[in-house]
Amino acid sequence: MTTRERNLWLYPRGLKDLPFTERLCSKCRKIKDVSEFYFVPSSSMAISSKCKECMRSYYRNKVKHCYKRVPDDTLVQCVDCKKIRPAKMYYRDKYKKHGILNHCKYCHSKRVNLK
Ligand SMILES: [Zn+2]
Numbered sequence: 294m295t296t297r298e299r300n301l302w303l304y305p306r307g308l309k310d311l312p313f314t315e316r317l318c319s320k321c322r323k324i325k326d327v328s329e330f331y332f333v334p335s336s337s338m339a340i341s342s343k344c345k346e347c348m349r350s351y352y353r354n355k356v357k358h359c360y361k362r363v364p365d366d367t368l369v370q371c372v373d374c375k376k377i378r379p380a381k382m383y384y385r386d387k388y389k390k391h392g393i394l395n396h397c398k399y400c401h402s403k404r405v406n407l408k
């Protein structure tokens with residue numbers, strides 16, 4: 294194998310250059326055409342291990358999880374002042390479990406001022 298051939302194998306320009314036409318999806322375990330996978334030049338196979346369908350449902354679930362937020366009137370105890378306040382008194386944080394910070398807006402401003 295020449296260097297050029299090796300580079301082509303490692304860094305194909307696109308799906309049409311792949312040395313195979315079908316791939317097993319690691320999620321749904323179905324063998325699908327490479328066009329059913331995303332092209333990922335950085336991965337070892339140059340295409341995603343999950344098919345497009347599985348990737349889409351994966352991201353959909355992830356996004357849903359991120360934006361799940363408790364309703365405004367839910368009572369939440371602040372970890373700083375230990376007071377129980379409605380959720381609207383907390384800043385939003387989509388990556389937190391309840392979609393809000395675990396300390397209230399008052400304590401948040403205190404934290405920021407301390408910095
Ligand atoms: Zn799949």
Ligand SMILES: [Zn+2]
Pocket residue numbers: 371372373374375376396397398399400401
């Ligand atoms: Zn507080």
